[in-house]
Amino acid sequence: MTNYAKNRLKLFNPLHLLATGFGSGMFYWMPGTAGSLVAIPLWWILISLFHWSCNVLILIFSIILGIYVCHKTACHIGVHDHSCIVLDELVGMWITLIMLPNNNIIWIIIGFILFRYLDICKPGPIIWCHRKIKGGIGIIIDDVIAGIIAAIIIRMIYSLGSFFR
Structure with a gap:
């Protein structure tokens, strides 16, 4: 992280805290992977608390909120789509996870x-x-598309497996 961006990022700011995936984006090595890993237990909590249709609404709200939060944080730190901003990874992972055929560890x-x-x-x-x-x-959309493509590939793998049974 550049010194300029590092000095401007404040985790006590709720927008910065959300944008960094509750601080997971602060990992020096592979912050996007750390953010994606944080998405998994958060998603697990959501699916245990709410019906699938409610989780879809939460996901849509997260995309809209993510656009705002990521934009504001990028403006505050002065760097567009800095690696510490990982809320987009959380949203992309949730898109992938919400379409899993089964909620088991393999999928x-x-x-x-x-x-x-x-x-x-x-x-x-x-x-x-x-x-x-x-x-x-721009910060959010590439991860939304990656999540959608990953979900489509997973569904294709699952369908092929069902076809051969």
Whole structure:
């Protein structure tokens, strides 16, 4: 993290705390992976408390809130889509996780690996959005697309497995 950005980031600020995934984005090494890992227990709590349809509404609200929070935090620290901003990873992971065929550890690991691969490598439309769209929407949208693609791939894997049974 640049000294300028580091000096401007304050975890006592609720926007900064949310944008950094409750501080998980402050890890020096692989902050996006740390944020994605934090998403898993938070998602587990959500699915244990609420019905699937309510979780979809929470996810939509998280995307909208994430656009605002990430934009404001990026403006405060003076760096667009800094690596410490990982709320977008949490949202992208939730999109992947909400579409799992079963809530078991194997599917969670597959979802995590697929999402991280897509988020790191940024194939096709993910890299285009990452480079072209700025502001809070730009910070969030590439991870939303990575989450959607990971969810589609998981559903395809699950369907193929069902086909061969």
